[in-house]
Amino acid sequence: MTAADTAALPGRSAADLVAAVGRMPDRHGDTISYSRKVFLPLTQLCRDVCHYCTFAHPPRRGERAYLPLDRVLDIARAGERAGCQEALFTLGDKPELRYTAARDELAMLGHETTLSYLAEACRQVLSHTSLLPHVNAGVMTPEDLAMLREVSVSQGLMLESSSERLMRRGGPHHGSPDKHPAVRLAMIREAGRLRIPFTTGLLIGIGETRGERVEALVALKRIHDEFGHLQEIIIQNFRAKPGTRMAAAAEPDAEELQWTIAAARLIFGAAMPIQSPPNLTPRDHRLLIDAGIDDWGGISPVTIDHVNPEAPWPAIDTLRQVSTAAGRTLVERLALYPRFARDPEKWVAAPLRAALLRASDADGFGRPDGWCAGRTEPPPPPRQPSGPPVAGNAVGQVLDRLARGAVAREDDIVALFAARGADVERVCAAADAQRRASVGDDVTYAVNCNLNYTNICRYACSFCAFSKASRRRGLRDDPYDLDLATIQERAVIARSRGATELCMQGGIHPRYDGNTYLAILAAVKEAVPELHVHAFSPLEVYHGATTLGIDVDRFLEKLAAAGLGSLPGTAAEILDDEVRAQICPDKLDTEQWLAVVEAAHRVGLRTTATIMFGHVDTSRHWARHLLRIRALQARTGGFTEFVPLPFVHDESPIFRAGRARRGPTWREAVLMHAVARLVLDPLIANIQVSWVKMGPDGARACLAAGANDLGGTLMRESISRAAGAAHGQELAPDEMRALIRSLGRTPRQRTTLYGDPTRPVAALAAAS
Numbered sequence: 084m085t086a087a088d089t090a091a092l093p094g095r096s097a098a099d100l101v102a103a104v105g106r107m108p109d110r111h112g113d114t115i116s117y118s119r120k121v122f123l124p125l126t127q128l129c130r131d132v133c134h135y136c137t138f139a140h141p142p143r144r145g146e147r148a149y150l151p152l153d154r155v156l157d158i159a160r161a162g163e164r165a166g167c168q169e170a171l172f173t174l175g176d177k178p179e180l181r182y183t184a185a186r187d188e189l190a191m192l193g194h195e196t197t198l199s200y201l202a203e204a205c206r207q208v209l210s211h212t213s214l215l216p217h218v219n220a221g222v223m224t225p226e227d228l229a230m231l232r233e234v235s236v237s238q239g240l241m242l243e244s245s246s247e248r249l250m251r252r253g254g255p256h257h258g259s260p261d262k263h264p265a266v267r268l269a270m271i272r273e274a275g276r277l278r279i280p281f282t283t284g285l286l287i288g289i290g291e292t293r294g295e296r297v298e299a300l301v302a303l304k305r306i307h308d309e310f311g312h313l314q315e316i317i318i319q320n321f322r323a324k325p326g327t328r329m330a331a332a333a334e335p336d337a338e339e340l341q342w343t344i345a346a347a348r349l350i351f352g353a354a355m356p357i358q359s360p361p362n363l364t365p366r367d368h369r370l371l372i373d374a375g376i377d378d379w380g381g382i383s384p385v386t387i388d389h390v391n392p393e394a395p396w397p398a399i400d401t402l403r404q405v406s407t408a409a410g411r412t413l414v415e416r417l418a419l420y421p422r423f424a425r426d427p428e429k430w431v432a433a434p435l436r437a438a439l440l441r442a443s444d445a446d447g448f449g450r451p452d453g454w455c456a457g458r459t460e461p462p463p464p465p466r467q468p469s470g471p472p473v474a475g476n477a478v479g480q481v482l483d484r485l486a487r488g489a490v491a492r493e494d495d496i497v498a499l500f501a502a503r504g505a506d507v508e509r510v511c512a513a514a515d516a517q518r519r520a521s522v523g524d525d526v527t528y529a530v531n532c533n534l535n536y537t538n539i540c541r542y543a544c545s546f547c548a549f550s551k552a553s554r555r556r557g558l559r560d561d562p563y564d565l566d567l568a569t570i571q572e573r574a575v576i577a578r579s580r581g582a583t584e585l586c587m588q589g590g591i592h593p594r595y596d597g598n599t600y601l602a603i604l605a606a607v608k609e610a611v612p613e614l615h616v617h618a619f620s621p622l623e624v625y626h627g628a629t630t631l632g633i634d635v636d637r638f639l640e641k642l643a644a645a646g647l648g649s650l651p652g653t654a655a656e657i658l659d660d661e662v663r664a665q666i667c668p669d670k671l672d673t674e675q676w677l678a679v680v681e682a683a684h685r686v687g688l689r690t691t692a693t694i695m696f697g698h699v700d701t702s703r704h705w706a707r708h709l710l711r712i713r714a715l716q717a718r719t720g721g722f723t724e725f726v727p728l729p730f731v732h733d734e735s736p737i738f739r740a741g742r743a744r745r746g747p748t749w750r751e752a753v754l755m756h757a758v759a760r761l762v763l764d765p766l767i768a769n770i771q772v773s774w775v776k777m778g779p780d781g782a783r784a785c786l787a788a789g790a791n792d793l794g795g796t797l798m799r800e801s802i803s804r805a806a807g808a809a810h811g812q813e814l815a816p817d818e819m820r821a822l823i824r825s826l827g828r829t830p831r832q833r834t835t836l837y838g839d840p841t842r843p844v845a846a847l848a849a850a851s
């Protein structure tokens with residue numbers, strides 16, 4: 084907005100501003116967020132005397148001045164059980180400066196100030212629950228702000244108004260020194276300097292004019308332009324409360340509220356979250372959306388709104404319905420907004436980053452459930468019934484373009500990964516339809532055996548719980564290095580149990596060289612010549628070639644000549660060096676991985692392609708990964724299948740060090756299969772679901788979302804198990820077939836290269 088446009092705002096009608104908001108390109112996304120929270124009124128004593136407030140009251144006989152810590156934790160734990168992720172501390176401003184009762188009770192609690200007690204309460208919540216604190220603690224010094232930054236992920240202070248008139252005798256802020264606009268603006272500015280994600284906004288209808296509201300918004304915008312730290316602007320409407328000096332004052336009407344929300348949206352643009360509390364406008368939530376909000380604020384299933392105790396929170400279902408009717412998807416956010424959650428190094432104090440990563444998904448929103456890859460818990464039931472898909476939104480536009488034959492680009496893929504609510508089902512349905520058209524209703528599987536010849540590795544990939552350089556405490560397996568006789572023995576057993584494939588890979592043992600891999604291969608082929616050997620990751624191939632001093636092509640030719648059947652496309656992790664620098668800095672980089680795989684295809688060895696996702700990566704990294712795989716396949720046609728491998732976090736060093744998320748969410752894991760189908764098909768026709776990581780229920784969900792292959796029966800599986808996966812070491816062919824038939828699909832055993840096995844498993848099982 085130009086300065087002239089801004090200056091003209093007070094003269095324009097609410098209808099005019101709302102219409103202007105409706106015309107904004109990319110208005111403010113397809114979602115509306117909210118935070119599931121508990122409200123913790125640490126103290127309701129306050130040194131200020133705002134004339135509209137019922138939150139603050141003087142000390143009462145027989146009543147504690149401060150919530151004791153055990154009560155704080157009781158409330159936080161109740162919230163945790165109800166799925167809350169935010170602990171909102173709202174409290175009066177420095178009551179110890181006014182009340183002896185506050186000073187005495189603080190002394191009893193072992194604190195001199197309310198803010199020091201608040202810091203301890205935040206620490207308790209962080210130590211004993213998964214909730215992330217947000218603090219509204221009034222006007223503070225830079226030192227106080229900095230202290231609370233160490234124990235809270237975001238802070239807030241309503242500017243309320245920039246009008247000094249309201250401080251005069253008779254005004255609502257008379258006698259409340261902390262409400263001086265200059266004082267508040269200075270603190271909001273200081274919060275920016277300290278890189279604190281910050282919530283602020285206006286309280287409208289307390290005597291200010293429209294022009295003064297614009298001045299206040301412009302003042303906030305100026306500060307935000309300098310520091311970028313404002314995470315939301317709240318437009319709160321004054322409610323007249325009995326028992327206050329303003330009990331008889333007129334409340335702002337819906338038109339006034341719409342005018343102010345729309346003015347804020349126009350001044351701040353599409354990117355700034357704008358919130359208006361839905362419990363203060365209970366009769367028509369839709370008017371808030373039309374005016375430009377994209378956040379409902381904190382909603383609590385556990386505690387009341389202590390600032391507006393007369394105004395109950397609306398049901399989350401109600402908000403979902405009104406959001407859907409307005410073409411938006413309701414999304415749960417954390418106490419800090421996604422933009423800040425995605426950049427914790429800048430915005431969040433180091434001690435809080437692990438808790439933040441544990442709580443967040445790849446977009447920086449909250450994890451809506453407890454599902455994690457590799458665990459045996461069933462997938463989450465849908466928390467609420469989904470509404471109909473939203474016509475014409477970003478996801479719909481991409482799906483329509485793809486249905487017309489367009490090739491997905493990076494931004495399209497990112498948009499598909501951002502699908503939420505009914506849009507997730509829409510993406511999955513499109514992928515399922517494409518799968519049916521492309522490969523029909525058969526679900527393939529291979530009868531195979533996994534053999535990891537060593538878990539000793541000279542690399543230290545930070546996600547890897549499999550590798551052992553030494554006996555690390557706390558991780559599952561001791562170091563081992565199988566000899567050739569053991570490898571042969573296992574190959575013979577595998578074949579006798581019907582395996583058509585032996586899948587082999589291992590750590591990069593410091594003593595291994597190219598000849599070691601050739602010897603392992605020769606041993607297996609000598610013991611069981613007909614077994615298809617699917618072995619050696621691109622990293623092992625690279626290591627083998629380097630240690631022999633030959634180029635990768637030459638080494639691959641040697642492996643092919645010795646009987647290697649195909650290669651696993653592992654060690655890909657995320658094919659983007661931004662991510663590799665964090666999780667496997669000394670391993671092959673993206674170009675090297677692609678070069679080894681391209682060389683394999685060149686010498687006639689086919690490979691799979693994998694992605695290991697849900698740790699430090701974002702959906703843009705996933706998009707780049709898919710596009711790199713697709714581009715290589717377009718050149719070589721050498722990939723047999725694409726295998727999403729959700730990160731199993733439990734035993735992973737990077738997770739244990741607090742530097743990774745808890746793997747993908749259920750939504751992300753299922754979407755990965757669906758989006759892969761939409762992006763890679765028809766170049767790659769087979770999308771595999773890993774039952775080890777997803778579990779049987781997850782496998783069913785992914786088979787209904789674009790996947791057509793259930794992978795191998797995996798008579799031994801130690802890499803996922805080392806990472807903490809608990810879905811067992813084997814899914815017998817009978818169980819696989821039953822799982823597939825439960826979906827009304829047709830099971831079909833395949834070879835590694837998707838041919839028909841010459842000896843079906845049933846016959847071999849009978850013979851053995």
Ligand code: SF4
Nearest residue numbers: 540542544547550590
């Ligand atoms: S991922 Fe592979 S290369 Fe990296 S540490 Fe684990 S075993 Fe070694």
